[in-house]
Amino acid sequence: MTDVTIKIKQRTATKMKKGYPLIEQAALVNRDLLSTSKEGIILRLVDEAGSFIGKGYYGKQNKGVGWMLTRTEHEAIDTAFFSRLFQAAFQKRLALLQSESTTAFRLFNGEGDGIGGLTIDYYDGFYVCTWYSEGIYTFRNEVYKALESIVSFKGVYEKKRFSTKGTYVEDDDFVMGERGEFPLLVKENEITFAIYLNDGPMVGVFLDQREVRRRIHDEYAKGKTVLNTFSYTGAFSVAAALGRAEKTTSVDLANRSLAKTIEQFSVNGVDYESQDIVVMDVFNYFKYAKKKEKSFDLVILDPPSFARSKKRTFSAEKNYTDLLQEAISITNKDGVIVASTNCSTFGMDKFHSFIGEAFKREKGKYEILEEYTLPEDFRTTKAFREGNYLKVVFIKKHN
Template sequence: MKSEVILKVKKNFVNQYKKGYPLLSKDAIQNEKDLKEEGSLIKLVDDRNQFIARGYYGKQNKGLGWVLTNKDNEKIDQTFFAKKLKQAMNNRLHLFRSTETTAFRMFNGEGDGIGGLTIDYYDGFYVLSWYSKGIYEFKDEVLSFFQENVEYKGIYQKKRFDTKGQYIEEDDFVMGERGEFPLIVKENNVNFSVYLNDGAMVGVFLDQRDVRKTIRDKYAKDKTVLNMFSYTGAFSVFSAVGGATKTTSVDVANRSLAKTIEQFSVNGIDYEAQDIIVEDVFHYFKYAVKKELKFDVVILDPPSFAKTKKVTFSAAKDYKNLLKDTIAITNEKGLIVASTNCSAFNMKKFKGFIETAFQEVGKKYKIVEEFSLPEDFKTIKEFSEGNYLKVIFIRLV
C-alpha cells in the first residue's frame, strides 16, 4: 500500500477541485513541503480538514500531480486502474473493430480519468507513455490489467520524464512479443509506417486523424499542396492519395527526407514525383517569395516551440507572423490549414491571431472548417487546456 500525504488546499481553490479540476498546482497547496516521494497518494482537504479529493504526487510541467477521484471511499488500487482502463477500451470498441483504422489513442490521460498516462494502439501493439516519475510508480497496476484482460501482441513504453539516463528497458520494449519494424498501420485506409522502438516519436501524430481525412476527401484534388513542418509527411501522403497534382514537404530535420519517402512508398506513391525538402521552414518562406512560388493549399502545423540556427519560434508569440508569411505564398482563393497544439491559448485567441494577420496584410478570408481533438483523445470540460489541438481551414477570398 502506497503512503498517503494530506495536503491542505487554499481557500480560493477549494471549489475548483470540488468541481473536478484534475491538475494539482503549486499555487493551490498550503503545505507543498510535505510532498517527498513521487508516486505517493495524496488526500486533498479544506481548512476544516474536510475531504475534497484523492490523487497522486508526480511532477509534470506546471503540476505536482493529478486528482484521480472525488469519492472519499474510492481506493486508488489495482481495481481502480482496471476500471478506468476497461472503461476507456469499451468507449473505443468501434475503433478496435475498424478495418480502415488500426492506430488510435486507447487512453487519454485525465480525459479518461488518470492524468499523466496515455496509451496508444498500433494494430495489436500498445505504447504506454508515462509523463512523470509519479505515475510510473503505478506501472505494475497498469501492466497487470493488460496481462489479465487484454489480448495484445506486444507492449512498449515511453518515459516522458527526466530519467537522468537511467533507461532500463532496451528499445522501450516491456512485454509480449517484439514488433518487426517498420510496423504498417492504417488510418482511414491510408498506410503509415511506424517504429515503436525508436524514441518518443513513432512516426505519426494520431491526433490529426480527422484533419488528414478532411484534406484528402474535400480539398486536395487537383491542387498543389505545401506541407510546412512536415515531419514524416503524413499530410502530404493524404493529399497525394486525395488527388493533389503535387505535394511539397518542408522540414528542417535531416531524418524527415527518408521518413517521408518511406510513407509515400508504403502507399505505392512515386515519391520522386513529389518535392521533399530538408530546409529551415522560415528560410523556405523567403525562398518561395523570391521565386514567386504559390500554392493552392498550405498546411501549417508548427511545434509549440522551435529553434533553428537563425530563428526561435514560439506559437504563442509568433503564429501571427507565420500566417502572414503563409498568406504571401498562397494562391487567390487558396486554402490555409492553420494548426497548433499549443495549450497556452484557446481557440478564440487563435482566431484572433488569424484576424490580425489578415488585417495587417490587407486581405480577406473565410473560416470553412475547424477541428479540435478527435473522439479517442477524450477530454473533460473541467480541464479545457487538455483539449490542446486547434485547427482552422481558412479560405482566402
C-alpha cells in the same frame, strides 16, 4: 504507504470539487510536506476547512504536482482501480477497435479518461504506454497487470516523457509480449503509415490529426498544389497525394524527414520522385518561394509549440502570427490555409485573433471554412479545458 494530507486553497478547491483534475503547486497551502516526499505517494486532498476533496498522486508535470484520481475517500489505487478505468475507456473506443480501415488510435487519454499523466495508444495489436512523470511511473506494475488482465495484445512498448530536464528518457521501450518488426504498417482511414515503436518518443505519425488528414484527403486536395510545412514524416502530404493533389511539397528542418517522408509515400504506392521533399527551415523556405514566385492552393501549417534551431527560436504563442503572415503571402487567391497548433497555453479565441492579425497585416480578406479540435478517441473533460489542446482552422483566402 501512509497518505499525505494536502490542503488546497479554497478557490482551487471549489474548482477541483467540480472536476478539475490537476493538482497545482500554487494551490497548495502546506506544500512543504512534499519537499521530503517521493513522487508516487498518494495525496489526500482537503480544502482549507478540512473537507475531503479527493485522492491523487504526487508527480511533477508542467505546472502541476500531480493529478486527482478519485473522489471516493476509501478507494484503493491498485490494479483493480486501473482495470476499471481501462475497461471503461476501451469500451468507448469499441468502434475503433473493431475497425478495419483504422488500426492506429488513442485508447486511453490521460485525465480525459481519469488518470492524468498516462496515455495508451493502439497500433494494430501493439500498445504504447506513455508516462509523463516519475510519480505515475511508480504505478507501472499495477498498470501493466491491469492491462494484461483485460486485453490480449501482440506486444507492449512504453515511452517515458520525464527527466530532470523535462525531456524524453532514453531506454529500451519494449515491455512485454512480442517485439514488433519495424516499420509496423498501420492504417488510418485506409491510408497506410509506417511507424516505429522502438525509436524514441515519436513513432512516425501524430494520431490526433486523424480527422484533419481525412478532410484534406476527401475534400481539399484534389487537383491542388499543396505545401506541407513542418512536415515531420509527411503524413499530411501522403493524405493529399492520395486525395489526388496535383503535387505536394513537404518542408521540414530535420534531416531524417527526407527518408521518413519517402518511406510514407512508398508504403502507399505513391511515386515520391513526383513529389517535392525539402530539408530546410520553414521560414527560409518562405523566402525561397517568394524569390522563385512559387505559390500554392493549399498550405498546411502545423508547427511544434516550441522549437529551437541554430538560428531561430519559434514559440507558437509569440510567433504564430508571423508564420501565418508568411503563409498568406504564398497562398493563391481562393486557396486554403490549414492553420494548426497543439499549444495548450491559449485557446481557440486567441488563435482566431492570430489569424485576424496576420490577414490584417497582409491587407487580405478571409473566410473560416471549418474548425477541428481533438478527435473522439482523445477524450477530454470540460473541467480541464487545457486538455483539449488541438486547434485547427481551415481558412479560405479571398484576395
